[in-house]
Amino acid sequence: MDERLNYAPCGYVSITLEGMVAEVNQTFLDMxxxxxxxxxxxxxxxxxxxxNKLIFHSYFYPHIxxxxxxxxxxxxxxxxxGESVPFILNGRKFEREGQERLDCVLVQMGKRIDYEMELRMANKQIEKAYWxxxxxxxxxxxxHAEIERKQTELMEINAVLLELSNTDKLTGLKNRRFFQEKLEEQLMQYNHNRIPxxxxxxxxxxxxxxxxxxxxxYGDEVLFDVASILKTHAVEGETVARYGGEEFVMILPETDAEKAKAGAERLRRxxxxxxxxxxSMTISIGIITATPDADEAMLLQKADEALYASKQNGRNQVTHYExxxxxGYSP
Incomplete structure (x- = not known):
């Protein structure tokens, strides 16, 4: 074993798929x-x-x-x-000379944290029940069934949290962060396939x-109602988001300039x-259709310039940047 690994500031243990220790560094032995x-x-x-065997079998082996x-x-x-020593373990499957190994790095914990105490109590209860x-x-x-149930619950909770993190609380639309990520994704697809x-x-x-x-x-009611109208008129695959304040944005894949103008006019009416x-309430809309040289910032800037023109021309207007x-207009 390399001397630096042998005396690394953490434990190193390499085990076979059957759980037998193949290699161990001096740091772990000293610990x-x-x-x-x-x-x-x-x-x-x-x-x-x-x-801990139960934890190892129910978590380590399935995940690795x-x-x-x-x-x-x-x-x-x-x-x-015979004393119990707490570690944080990171492991990775690694193939060496045609044989698979599970390489584990173990960092000894010097301080106890609250959840560790809870795990200790749970482990004692499991051990008592086992014996x-x-x-x-x-x-x-x-x-195993309980772990699977908890994992399912955790995935469901994570899905809900992810949705909440991407949702504008007032309108229920996607928020600006989600929109920016989606625009980047859609622009990458456009640059790949050139579909409008x-x-x-x-x-x-x-x-x-x-x-x-x-x-x-009442201003909040107006925002909610406008959001509902936009969402109702959006078709599958289109993204509607609140951009901030009284501004909204829509991403329309597979939509050229003429189709975009027709769709925007329907929203305006x-x-x-x-x-x-x-x-009476009205909206103004600025439109841009992607071109090969465009990035996200350029699209937003040009759509904003088209929106500004709609405002300047009396509002309740639809304007395409082209x-x-x-x-010959210069915003």
Whole structure:
């Protein structure tokens, strides 16, 4: 073994797929008070309590076989005095000379943290239950089922959290962060396949007047209703998001300039024809259709210039950036 690895500031243990220790560095031996012959060619689980064996089988092996690696597994190993030593274990599957090995790096924990105490109590309860019952196989199956249930719950919770992190709370639309990530993704696809891609920036006309006259509560209602109209008229594959304040954005894959202008006009009329408490609400829209030289910033800038032209031309307008070029317009 390389001398630097042998005396690295962390433990290193390489085990076979059967769990036998093939290599170990001196740092680990010094941590644990073992000699080389005490560990090599011995089963790695010989240094574990029953509870930690269960953790190792229910977490380490499934994940390293599925993903090829395991990160930050909390585990305890018994030293030569029989004392329990806490470690954080990172592992990776590695093929060496035609043989697969599971290389593990172990960092000893110098401080206890709150959840560690909870795990200790849980481990004691598992160990007590294991020794008190003869039906070890049935109990292990129960534990596996519970782990699978918890993993399913965790994935569902993570999915909900991800959705919340990408959603504007007021309107229920996607938020600016999601929009920017989606625009980058769609532009990459456009640069690859050159299928038309268009972008809208939509602004509610005279929105400040709504807040000043009717109050911010009604202003929020207007934002929600405009968002609902946009979402209702969007087709599958299109992304609708709140960009900020009274501005919204839409990404329209497989949409050329003419199709984009027709779609924007339908949105403009839908908002205009909606039954508003104030009697009238309108939107202005700026459109850009992607070109081979465009990046995200350029698309947004040009769509914003088209929106500005819609505002300057009296609001309640739809303007495509290409039309500005034809007219010789300079925002």
């Amino acid at each position: 644990m008070g073992y000699r080389l012959e005490d560990v090599v060619q011995k089963h790695f689980e010989a240094m574990m309590s029953t509870a 076989n599925l993903d090829g690696h395991v990160e930050e597994l909390f585990i305890r190993l018994k030293n030569s005095q 008190e019952k003869d039906q070890a196989l049935a109990e292990l199956q129960q534990i 891609l268009s972008l809208f920036i939509i602004d509610i006309d005279h929105f400040k007047r709504v807040n000043d006259t009717w109050g911010h509560g 839908a908002v205009q024809d909606f039954s508003w408490k104030t009697g 039309d500005l070029k034809l007219q």
